[in-house]
Amino acid sequence: MAKAQAQAKDSGNNKIIMVLLVLVGLMVAITAANTYLLMDTRTMAANALHGNATEEQRRDPVFVKVDPFTVNLRSDQFGPRLLYTGMTLEVQEGDTKNILLNNMPQVRSRLLVLLSGQDAEMISTPDGKMALSDSIKARLSEPYGGSERELEIFDVLFTEFIVQ
Structure with missing residues (x-):
């Protein structure tokens, strides 16, 4: 009977030791994963800080100026x-810049038609200007001169904007 109690005591201790070993192993794995992730984000932040960005992030902006007009x-x-x-x-x-420059009369015509249907009160607000900018991007991105290729316009920057 004493042997049975000793074996039961040993097997209980073995279970506790096994559970503790599993928990310690799990904590080591979590710590290693956390360290790896922190180092990786620090590396990305350092690259961004020092200008080691990818080619896509370094893209120089290309601008096309549309002369001012009244509508x-x-x-x-x-x-x-x-x-x-x-x-x-x-x-x-x-090619986008060249296509727009070569079709500037059509660009201006599309803008005049789009803008002439606008409400003065609506486009006088910041939200209205943003909505107008989105409408202009969509309208000017449509194909020109029989081509079926849509143009990619990233942003419309208002350089002059007076409502009277």
Whole structure:
């Protein structure tokens, strides 16, 4: 009977030791994973800080200037309204700039048609300008001159914007 109790005591101690070893191993694995992830994020942050970015992040902006023009807006309770605006388009490198420059009369026509349907009160707000910018990007990205290729326009930057 004493032997049975001694064996039971030893097997209980063995179970406790096994559980403790598993927990210690698990903690070591978690610590190693955490250290690896911290080192990796520190490396990425250091690369970004020192300018070691990827080629895509280093892309130089390509801009196309659209000369300022005046367009009639929809009439409202204040009567006829005018918009005087100039803008610069940030475009994809390559043919996009040349396509826009070669089709500038069509670009300006698309802008005039789009802008003439706008409400003066709406485009006077910051949210209205952002929505207008999105509409311009979508309209000017459509193919030109019988081509089926859509252009990639990243941003519309208003350089002049006066509503009267």
